[in-house]
Amino acid sequence: MRADSFQKKPLELGGWAVHLTSYQLGHQYVAEVEAISSGVTVARANHNDRALAEEHAVETALRRLARTRRLDLDLTVGG
C-alpha cells in the first residue's frame, strides 16, 4: 500500500490560513488540515470518498480553530 493521488490546497478556515491535503491510502482517502503559521495538524479524517474525507476534516478543523482566540496587542517592539 502506498499513498498517492495527493492534492494540496490553501484555504482560510475561521480566519486561519491552512493547507488541506488529501491522498488515497488503500481503499480510503485521508484528508488533513494543517495550520500554516504553526505547522500543526489540526484535523484528520478518512473516508472512501475524497470529498467527504475533506469535508469531515474541514468540519473538525473549523470546530477546533474556533477555540483559538486572538488577543489585541500593541505590537511595537517590546510593547
Add this chain to the structure above:
Amino acid sequence: MSNYAHPETLVSSDWVIQHLSDPKIRLVEVDVENNAYDQGHIPGAIAWSWQRQLSDQLRRDVIPRDHFELLLSQSGITPDTTVVLYGDNNNWFAAWAFWQLKIYGHKDVRLLNGGRKKWLSEGRELSTEVPVYQQTSYQAQKPDYSIRALLPDVQRAVSSGAAELVDVRSPQEFTGEILAPPGLPETAQRGGHIPGARSIPWGKAASEDGTFKSFDELKTIYASEGIDGSKPVIAYCRIGERSSYSWFVLKYLLGYNNIVNYDGSWTEWGNLVGAPIERGLAVPVGALAAHAG
C-alpha cells in the same frame, strides 16, 4: 547530510529501505497518538504515543526510568539497537523521543529526515501490520539531565543573561496574540514570551518537503538572531516537543554545545505566578545593546 556536525543522527528514506529487514534496526513512529500509524506505517515500524507512553501525565515529566526500560524492552530494543524515529507533524514528537532516549543514555538514535510526511509523499511502501518483537530486558543509563532545562535554570538565565533563550513557537504565539497554536487548547493564562527570548520558529529549519535545511542555511538562520554557539542556549516552545526539534538542530546538525530543552516551556512559564513576561515583537539583534541601556 554530510556537512552536518553529526550526520550519523539522520537517515534518509533510501537508507531505511535498505535496512528494513535489519534486526539491529528498530523503526518507531512517534506522535501524540497513533491514529496516523494505524492508517499505515513504514513496514516493521512500531508506534509510541507521546501522550500515553513518553510522558508522565501525573507528574508532568519525562517517564521514569523503570517505565522507559519497560517501553524499550517491550519494543524489542537493546542498548545496541539503532533506533530510527519518525513521525507526523514534521517529526516534532519523534524529536521529543530522541531527546528522551538521550536522557536515558541510548547510544544510537536517529531521525528519519522528513519524517512521515516525506515517506508518504514519495509514495513509499506502507503497512497496517503491527509487528511484535521479542521482548528484551533493557537497562537504561542514569538519566542525564544536562540536556534539560528546568524552571530554576530558566529563571537564572533571565536574571543573569548567562544563556540565550530561543522561542521556537510561531510568531503569533511569541507576541502573545494567541496562547496556543491554532486549533489546540489554550494551556496558558498569558500570552507572550520569556523576557529576552529570541524568536526563531522551528519551521525555519525545515524545507518544504519536511527535511532539514542545509548546514549553511541553518547556521545563517540562527546567526541572524544572534545564536552562533558561543553561549549556552535554552530552547522552549509550548510543551517541549517543537523545542526538541530545534534542540536537535542546534546540537546535532549545527554541533553547538550546551544546548538544552526546556520542556516545561510556555505552559509552565506562562502560568507561573510572579514571573515576568514580554509581549510584542522581539528586539532586533542589532538594537539589543541600546534596548538594554
